[in-house]
Amino acid sequence: MSAKPLKAGILGATGTVGQRFINLLSTNPTFEIAVLGASERSAGKKYNDATNWKLADRMPENVKALTVCVCDPAHFSSCDVVFSGLDANIAGEIEKSFIEAEFPVFSNAKNFRMYDRVPLVIPLVNPEHLAVVSEQQKEFNLKKGFIVTNSNCAVTGVAVALKALQLKFGDISHVLATTMQAISGAGYPGVPSLDIMDNVVPFIGGEEPKFEAELMKLLGTVNQTCTGFDSKSNMKVSASCNRVPVVDGHLASVSIKFASANPPSVDQVVECLQNYKSESQILGCYSAPEIAIDVRMESDRPQPRLDRMNGNGMSVTVGRVRECSVFDIKFSVLAHNTIIGAAGASILNAEVAYKMGLVFPK
Amino acid sequence: MSAKPLKAGILGATGTVGQRFINLLSTNPTFEIAVLGASERSAGKKYNDATNWKLADRMPENVKALTVCVCDPAHFSSCDVVFSGLDANIAGEIEKSFIEAEFPVFSNAKNFRMYDRVPLVIPLVNPEHLAVVSEQQKEFNLKKGFIVTNSNCAVTGVAVALKALQLKFGDISHVLATTMQAISGAGYPGVPSLDIMDNVVPFIGGEEPKFEAELMKLLGTVNQTCTGFDSKSNMKVSASCNRVPVVDGHLASVSIKFASANPPSVDQVVECLQNYKSESQILGCYSAPEIAIDVRMESDRPQPRLDRMNGNGMSVTVGRVRECSVFDIKFSVLAHNTIIGAAGASILNAEVAYKMGLVFPK
Amino acid sequence: MSAKPLKAGILGATGTVGQRFINLLSTNPTFEIAVLGASERSAGKKYNDATNWKLADRMPENVKALTVCVCDPAHFSSCDVVFSGLDANIAGEIEKSFIEAEFPVFSNAKNFRMYDRVPLVIPLVNPEHLAVVSEQQKEFNLKKGFIVTNSNCAVTGVAVALKALQLKFGDISHVLATTMQAISGAGYPGVPSLDIMDNVVPFIGGEEPKFEAELMKLLGTVNQTCTGFDSKSNMKVSASCNRVPVVDGHLASVSIKFASANPPSVDQVVECLQNYKSESQILGCYSAPEIAIDVRMESDRPQPRLDRMNGNGMSVTVGRVRECSVFDIKFSVLAHNTIIGAAGASILNAEVAYKMGLVFPK
Amino acid sequence: MSAKPLKAGILGATGTVGQRFINLLSTNPTFEIAVLGASERSAGKKYNDATNWKLADRMPENVKALTVCVCDPAHFSSCDVVFSGLDANIAGEIEKSFIEAEFPVFSNAKNFRMYDRVPLVIPLVNPEHLAVVSEQQKEFNLKKGFIVTNSNCAVTGVAVALKALQLKFGDISHVLATTMQAISGAGYPGVPSLDIMDNVVPFIGGEEPKFEAELMKLLGTVNQTCTGFDSKSNMKVSASCNRVPVVDGHLASVSIKFASANPPSVDQVVECLQNYKSESQILGCYSAPEIAIDVRMESDRPQPRLDRMNGNGMSVTVGRVRECSVFDIKFSVLAHNTIIGAAGASILNAEVAYKMGLVFPK
Incomplete structure (x- = not known):
């Protein structure tokens, strides 16, 4: 298989939504799973050892041996895009650090959904809301970084x-x-x-x-x-x-x-x-x-x-x-609450953003 | 224990609602279970043998050996009141035969609920609707017989x-x-x-x-x-x-x-x-x-x-x-759908009717 | 209702087994619930506020307003007997302190079950094992205190x-x-x-x-x-x-x-x-x-x-x-795993011990 | 897609095992679903209308419009092989009629499993038992017809x-x-x-x-x-x-x-x-x-x-x-009880038989 155009990081990779991100991205032609982020407790372990996998679909073979790192932008430098399945109680600060580090962030967390310049997008509903991304970047003085959220x-x-x-x-x-x-x-x-x-x-x-x-x-x-x-x-x-x-x-x-x-x-x-x-x-x-x-x-x-x-x-x-x-x-x-209702929506939002030129390979 | 004032028959005694009638009546001070009616298939068997008992409360000892009969008024002559847990597809005709045979019938079936002179009563809602019983008896030329239904x-x-x-x-x-x-x-x-x-x-x-x-x-x-x-x-x-x-x-x-x-x-x-x-x-x-x-x-x-x-x-x-x-x-x-929502409502309706003098011992 | 002969304390009163102890003791003629012990987190609260009650049977009215205390023998001085529904990770030390403080302890925890002088008793199996209690008291120099466990x-x-x-x-x-x-x-x-x-x-x-x-x-x-x-x-x-x-x-x-x-x-x-x-x-x-x-x-x-x-x-x-x-x-x-398999066994063990004179009112 | 080598009939196609046969055969490269047999009640209807589909996998598009027929060999003349998901109470006679009509039958029903000359085969266990097929054909004077069963x-x-x-x-x-x-x-x-x-x-x-x-x-x-x-x-x-x-x-x-x-x-x-x-x-x-x-x-x-x-x-x-x-x-x-434990075993048995030359296209 030829290389996928974009390298993706996953924040909260060991959780329920994170597992669904991995499950869906493993067969996605646009995104290649590059970095897996989770809590201190999981960091340093192989994904297979760090994760209590709960999906009926099996864990993809190629992520089993990936080493989990903490959710610090420094570890994600190879990534063109970041997906977040973080819990709301920590998502705010972490996602902010990734935006500021100029990563496009597609987040399932609720923290920024209702912000003025943050698109809240279900890809089957309102992908046209992505038009606000450039104003978001202007407002916060960002070149490539931004955040797009999907809904509850x-x-x-x-x-x-x-x-x-x-x-x-x-x-x-x-x-x-x-x-x-x-x-x-x-x-x-x-x-x-x-x-x-x-x-x-x-x-x-x-x-x-x-x-x-x-x-x-x-x-x-x-x-x-x-x-x-x-x-x-x-x-x-x-x-x-x-x-x-x-x-x-x-x-x-x-x-x-x-x-x-x-x-x-x-x-x-x-x-x-x-x-x-x-x-x-x-x-x-x-x-x-x-x-x-x-x-x-x-x-x-x-x-x-x-x-x-x-x-x-x-x-x-x-x-x-x-x-x-x-x-x-x-x-x-x-x-389906964890596919079109969560991880699947984030991924399809990113695919739309890719088609629109908002995300692109390094 | 002294005799209970009223003898009760149960129509559809082997079914889910019938089982709940038996469960509730077994400890009721007003009604004594006298006759159990069910389909041809069950008739002639001991209740214990005829019934696939599905309640977590155990089958009362005193009904186990009662012989089930078909739902014909002739078998219920000892009864002062009849409770019906019959399926709607047969309840209409059978209940009609009991009313005409001058039995007070308290039914959980839907068949007569929306009839003009038939009270549809939840005892916590509208027991005052029982006032129409006397007009029902007049209309159909009944002395003691009548029907009161409870709701879905x-x-x-x-x-x-x-x-x-x-x-x-x-x-x-x-x-x-x-x-x-x-x-x-x-x-x-x-x-x-x-x-x-x-x-x-x-x-x-x-x-x-x-x-x-x-x-x-x-x-x-x-x-x-x-x-x-x-x-x-x-x-x-x-x-x-x-x-x-x-x-x-x-x-x-x-x-x-x-x-x-x-x-x-x-x-x-x-x-x-x-x-x-x-x-x-x-x-x-x-x-x-x-x-x-x-x-x-x-x-x-x-x-x-x-x-x-x-x-x-x-x-x-x-x-x-x-x-x-x-x-x-x-x-x-x-x-609770089979207690206040079904058998319990019928029984409490009958208790109200008893207090009002609409049902009485022979 | 006349006073029950024995006052009972419950250790781990807010947990699953503790709730079953309360449910069962509330109608028990021998034991009266006197003191409820739980963790620091619950101590000082009304039982009703401290507890996430999970039984289909309702919480008995008379325990709702009892103030929960920590599991320290000092708070249980009014008790003639103590029941333990504690988690194994803390039961060992706490139960030891109650035994040493001369309380008869009937425990559902696993910690002491396999000890030489500790009876492991299912009341439908081997209540005769209570005969070892006096040797247990001798060994540890106790007058009234002892522990009896029930099984997994x-x-x-x-x-x-x-x-x-x-x-x-x-x-x-x-x-x-x-x-x-x-x-x-x-x-x-x-x-x-x-x-x-x-x-x-x-x-x-x-x-x-x-x-x-x-x-x-x-x-x-x-x-x-x-x-x-x-x-x-x-x-x-x-x-x-x-x-x-x-x-x-x-x-x-x-x-x-x-x-x-x-x-x-x-x-x-x-x-x-x-x-x-x-x-x-x-x-x-x-x-x-x-x-x-x-x-x-x-x-x-x-x-x-x-x-x-x-x-x-x-x-x-x-x-x-x-x-x-x-x-x-x-x-x-x-x-039933929480009745004869847990709290019910402890209580019936204590009733046998009461009949045998091993526990008695102050 | 090029034509699949073998045309398959399914007996009991509307039932739970029949649905699994269809689900599995729809992507199988060797067998093409050709005829669907069920009871008189379903015969003449489109499969989509005759069937209460209960699998989470969707009904394959290409079977929806197939007309269901009764399980009579006369309707299956186009088939090279027949899979049976029939209930045991009718499987015996129907399967016999298909064997006698010279169809290779792969059956999930229990009726013939313990017969002397009938292989009872789990393809992961004992495909070598298929060696008895030729003796079965000899015994019953068959040229192409035979039956192979899979286990409970x-x-x-x-x-x-x-x-x-x-x-x-x-x-x-x-x-x-x-x-x-x-x-x-x-x-x-x-x-x-x-x-x-x-x-x-x-x-x-x-x-x-x-x-x-x-x-x-x-x-x-x-x-x-x-x-x-x-x-x-x-x-x-x-x-x-x-x-x-x-x-x-x-x-x-x-x-x-x-x-x-x-x-x-x-x-x-x-x-x-x-x-x-x-x-x-x-x-x-x-x-x-x-x-x-x-x-x-x-x-x-x-x-x-x-x-x-x-x-x-x-x-x-x-x-x-x-x-x-x-x-x-x-x-x-x-x-998995309906895949390797039922329909999947039948199909893999048939694939083995195909490799061994026991079943072949017309």
């Missing part, structure tokens, strides 16, 4: 469906979503089995405010000066987040009302979702799914176990599109 | 909470509920394990229309002539029903809007729910829980595994009462 | 069944057991859900050697001088311990060979197990189950969800007794 | 490990195995969720006798006249079979004793298992895994969720190889 995993599927509808039918005025989220969303060790076996936990710390705020930014537009974003702050969003005993795949029951007095019919909504194509797909990015939204017409789909790997985990699956007796339309939507 | 298990918890709020703060104009329902709600064999393990199924056949229609009737009032009910047909209700891998206990995330322009605050809602007492409790019925609605102030309750047996499964548990950015208030509510 | 939860059910058989049919020469153990055996947070959902883990640290060594001591006898125990060290025992996604209840598949050349038949084994009565039952102890071993004749029992609460969790359930084509007999056995 | 899914993993050891260290005299089997082994709808959630069922109908008898045949040899098999009937085998809440992957705890007075050490056993290569691998068959037995040295493997897809589900994973205090050696072994 719970909001991902909902945002993809709503973006498709907003493009076609205009603004959505009300969104009520109840999520049923998988345990892998909490990392490892994450949710104790005594908390979730034969149980549902109707609370996930900080998740509902993130869902509501991020959705407004994701569906918003770049402002006129390209220095930030006009959020859909008029849209009323209410989320109720639940943890369910499912390994992977966040499901949501969603009811929406359109701003328009003439909302679309169920058939029009179905057709719109089926035909939706995001910019990342049109650009022909490797990780972009063939179908952005797989609309199932059976009465009982989507289901996490059967549909989460749709489009290799990069597609969103929608089902049960029907009239809502309170709002206009209701439906169920599923997205 | 998914709507139970929501109805209890909303009734408390409606009494105090006036009509509720909008209800959006997403349920996460336990597998025991589907009976036995019910949900195949391949469908629900590591999974959520976003559909339960017929459940959403039942939820919506029954809630309007439950929160409605007896009409002026006592010949039927004025449903809350102006209330807009939208339900999304999901099956989750939980053994017992239906959980729902609920958002509501009050008709009033001055809706109550979160604190007022909490206080109202905490103080709610239903008629069945005030009457001092044996099966009525001490607390109708247990309001939890922790951030992560109610949870099915930890809260479903609250009040011996007859209480409803509410938590996470908070403002809704779309409507006024949102909360989570849990009810 | 995985070996409990097997030991009960084997003791019954050994009494009737003589020594057992070979035991091969494969356990399928519940998650509650690992405490809280214990097993991460990502490790056990849709999974089995074929390893539990330290469990197999404990199983093998403890079984030999449990089935052994007090030596002639009452200074220790003659273990069944000739018995060959091999255990394979697995963790399965079950909340409570340890199940084992067991194959055994008798030392006798004329081993009993399946029918004789069934009859022996059914008729077995342990000393703790004969003494009429409150917590002793009516039936020590519930032998099920159906083809598919025991099952954790349906049988673990047998005898309020103090009975052992055996099923599938049949010939083994390698050894003589094989069967399945189930025991 | 529970015994598969154990048989692979024991074959490796037997080849190197001689006969194994005693085998004690306790299985923990996945729900997919019972087909669909199969195990009711109320039976297995938060539970283990210590019984699977007919499984233990099959395990014991099939293991002896699998480890046996072709007799001198090539007319049948010399089973390892002196080997003592005892199996205890349990159903656990796992979707896919049968795990077993196994203890064995060698006939030899000088049994191998743990290290020798590990080395032997690691180096084992079966004939199907040496022949270079497409579906043969690179590694027959993946021996894990970590303390807590194999685990169904993490290891079942090892070698695309065609490898067997062994772990925890250690001394047994009753026999010589004990270990845990895992095999």
Whole structure:
């Protein structure tokens, strides 16, 4: 195999999202895994020894013997791009040091998502938000460094469906979503089995405010000066987040009302979702799914176990599109929380940025 | 032990709801299990041999040797009251034959719930609807026979909470509920394990229309002539029903809007729910829980595994009462689907009817 | 209610086993919960605030407001007896301090189980081992203080069944057991859900050697001088311990060979197990189950969800007794791991000791 | 893509094993799916409409529109080979009709497994048993038709490990195995969720006798006249079979004793298992895994969720190889029950038969 064009570093490589980064990058034609960063505790060990690998897909052979280093930019000098699966409690400072060291950073952490000049991007929703990167670089006096974040995993599927509808039918005025989220969303060790076996936990710390705020930014537009974003702050969003005993795949029951007095019919909504194509797909990015939204017409789909790997985990699956007796339309939507909802989104964001010339080999 | 005042027959005694009837009646001071009815296949066998007992509570000793008979009124002549846990596909005809044979029937089946002169009663919500029984008897020329139904298990918890709020703060104009329902709600064999393990199924056949229609009737009032009910047909209700891998206990995330322009605050809602007492409790019925609605102030309750047996499964548990950015208030509510959501409701309905003189010993 | 004769302290009161001690003692007629000990982190808080209660049974009202203290004998002066649910990594030192402070200690921790003068007692197996307590006191120059341990939860059910058989049919020469153990055996947070959902883990640290060594001591006898125990060290025992996604209840598949050349038949084994009565039952102890071993004749029992609460969790359930084509007999056995396998065993041990005059009120 | 050499029919195509046949054959270079057979109920429908697809891998596009026919040889005239995933209650007669119609049949059903002239083959264990096919054809006067069966899914993993050891260290005299089997082994709808959630069922109908008898045949040899098999009937085998809440992957705890007075050490056993290569691998068959037995040295493997897809589900994973205090050696072994334990074994058997010239294109 010929050399991949870009060398990638992974921050938080031993964690749940880090493992998914490695799993996905190992077959990616654009990025080559070059450096693995983790905590002091793991540093100096072979990746195979440092990591409690929890994916059903096996650990790629070529990372097993890589030596893990601490998350210091000095160790990442060979990298053209850095992916971050760091925990929020440490991501802020570390990611800042990488940006300042002129690395393009694609981060799954929440810390910078709501900053003015930081794009919050789901590649199936709003890759056009990357246009703010140059203003971010100007503001902070950076040449090559910048940060692009992807969204909370719970909001991902909902945002993809709503973006498709907003493009076609205009603004959505009300969104009520109840999520049923998988345990892998909490990392490892994450949710104790005594908390979730034969149980549902109707609370996930900080998740509902993130869902509501991020959705407004994701569906918003770049402002006129390209220095930030006009959020859909008029849209009323209410989320109720639940943890369910499912390994992977966040499901949501969603009811929406359109701003328009003439909302679309169920058939029009179905057709719109089926035909939706995001910019990342049109650009022909490797990780972009063939179908952005797989609309199932059976009465009982989507289901996490059967549909989460749709489009290799990069597609969103929608089902049960029907009239809502309170709002206009209701439906169920599923997205793989660690692929399109986390690591996969970061990677596809980076592929878009590569196509746009924002990241490039040394 | 002195004799219990009333002799009870159970229709569908070998099924999931029938087992719960037996489990609950075995310690009930008012009703004595006298006759067990089931299908031809079970008839003639000892209950112990006919039944695939699936409750963690053991089968009561005194029913083990009872001979199961078919569900023909001729076999139930010793009974003062009949409880029905029959499947909907056969409940209609069988229950009709018992009513005509002058038995008071307390049914968990859906068949007659929406009939004009048939009370649909959750004992923590609307026992006053029993006032229509005398008109039902008049209409069908019955002396002692009648039918009282209880509601779908998914709507139970929501109805209890909303009734408390409606009494105090006036009509509720909008209800959006997403349920996460336990597998025991589907009976036995019910949900195949391949469908629900590591999974959520976003559909339960017929459940959403039942939820919506029954809630309007439950929160409605007896009409002026006592010949039927004025449903809350102006209330807009939208339900999304999901099956989750939980053994017992239906959980729902609920958002509501009050008709009033001055809706109550979160604190007022909490206080109202905490103080709610239903008629069945005030009457001092044996099966009525001490607390109708247990309001939890922790951030992560109610949870099915930890809260479903609250009040011996007859209480409803509410938590996470908070403002809704779309409507006024949102909360989570849990009810044990086979106790207050099914067999327990039927039994408490019968206890209320006994206190009111509608059922009585021979 | 009249005062209970003995005041009890609980060490490790906020943990999984501690919660079960509280749950069981709250209705016990002999012991009154007097003092709750836990770590520095919990000390000074109300029990209700200090504890992440994980049992489906509700926290008893009367302990909610008790102030938790550290596990120092100085705080336990009102207690006649102390129960320990401490983690092994701290149990050794703390329990030693309580013994030296002249408290009778009934411990679920492993630290002292294999000591020469320390009885390792399952109350359905070998309460006669308590005879060594006086020698223990002599050895360590104690008047009232001593320690009695109960066994590892995985070996409990097997030991009960084997003791019954050994009494009737003589020594057992070979035991091969494969356990399928519940998650509650690992405490809280214990097993991460990502490790056990849709999974089995074929390893539990330290469990197999404990199983093998403890079984030999449990089935052994007090030596002639009452200074220790003659273990069944000739018995060959091999255990394979697995963790399965079950909340409570340890199940084992067991194959055994008798030392006798004329081993009993399946029918004789069934009859022996059914008729077995342990000393703790004969003494009429409150917590002793009516039936020590519930032998099920159906083809598919025991099952954790349906049988673990047998005898309020103090009975052992055996099923599938049949010939083994390698050894003589094989069967399945189930025991509730936190009741008869942990806290319940400690409490019943203490009840036996009370009947024997080893513990007494101040 | 150039045409695949052989056209394949699938009997029982809509069932759990049938779905796995389709899933695996869709990417197989040797076999092209040509005809799908199922019951009268499905016949005439498109496969997509007739099938309740339960695999996480999507239904291959090219089978969706195939019309399902009944399992009558007349409909399979285009086929060079037939795979059977039929239920045992109908497999006998149908498979007989296909053999008599001169089709090579590779069957997962149990009906003919123990017949004298019928090879019972796990391709990682005993492909040399295919040598009896010609005698089978002679006996029944067949030219091209014959039947080859694969084993019960529970015994598969154990048989692979024991074959490796037997080849190197001689006969194994005693085998004690306790299985923990996945729900997919019972087909669909199969195990009711109320039976297995938060539970283990210590019984699977007919499984233990099959395990014991099939293991002896699998480890046996072709007799001198090539007319049948010399089973390892002196080997003592005892199996205890349990159903656990796992979707896919049968795990077993196994203890064995060698006939030899000088049994191998743990290290020798590990080395032997690691180096084992079966004939199907040496022949270079497409579906043969690179590694027959993946021996894990970590303390807590194999685990169904993490290891079942090892070698695309065609490898067997062994772990925890250690001394047994009753026999010589004990270990845990895992095999994917619907791949190497069912459909995958049938397919690899057919590939071996193709290499041997027993099946060929028309």
